[in-house]
Amino acid sequence: MSLSDPIANLLTKVRNGQMAKHRYVDVCYSKMNKQIVQVLKDTGFVENFLINEKEFKVRVFLKYSKQRESVIQGLKRHSKPGLRRYVGYKEIPKVLGGLGISVLSTPEGVIDGETAKKKKVGGELLCCVW
Numbered sequence: 001m002s003l004s005d006p007i008a009n010l011l012t013k014v015r016n017g018q019m020a021k022h023r024y025v026d027v028c029y030s031k032m033n034k035q036i037v038q039v040l041k042d043t044g045f046v047e048n049f050l051i052n053e054k055e056f057k058v059r060v061f062l063k064y065s066k067q068r069e070s071v072i073q074g075l076k077r078h079s080k081p082g083l084r085r086y087v088g089y090k091e092i093p094k095v096l097g098g099l100g101i102s103v104l105s106t107p108e109g110v111i112d113g114e115t116a117k118k119k120k121v122g123g124e125l126l127c128c129v130w
Contacts, residue, residue, distance in 0.1 A: 006032065007077065014075060018062050019070075024062060026059050026060075029053070035109065036103055039101075043101050046072075047061040075127060075128070095113075100130025101113055102129075103128070106119075
């Protein structure tokens with residue numbers, strides 16, 4: 001089965017997993033998915049991830065509070081294969097007044113919006129997480 005949008009598939013699996021209170025979700029491995037999950041881990045939205053190169057899967061361990069509420073409240077895909085959305089570093093959106101992050105694909109790699117603003121680089125706005 002070929003996927004036309006692996007990033008949307010990643011976000012949907014994470015969204016469905018956290019709504020069902022799963023401990024982890026398995027998503028297809030790609031360099032882009034790995035880098036997005038790394039940004040989510042660095043910013044504290046997921047607990048950890050493991051890569052299984054034999055099965056081409058990434059196991060993403062979801063993060064919950066002590067009351068078993070998900071740290072991720074929402075995910076939104078912005079740039080799609082049919083309609084790419086590029087932003088300059090001045091137009092990077094703030095998500096919930098700074099409580100969330102925007103994930104960008106830049107010449108510096110896949111980074112969050114605050115890091116992109118500090119480095120003064122723009123790029124493709126992949127998604128927003130809050």
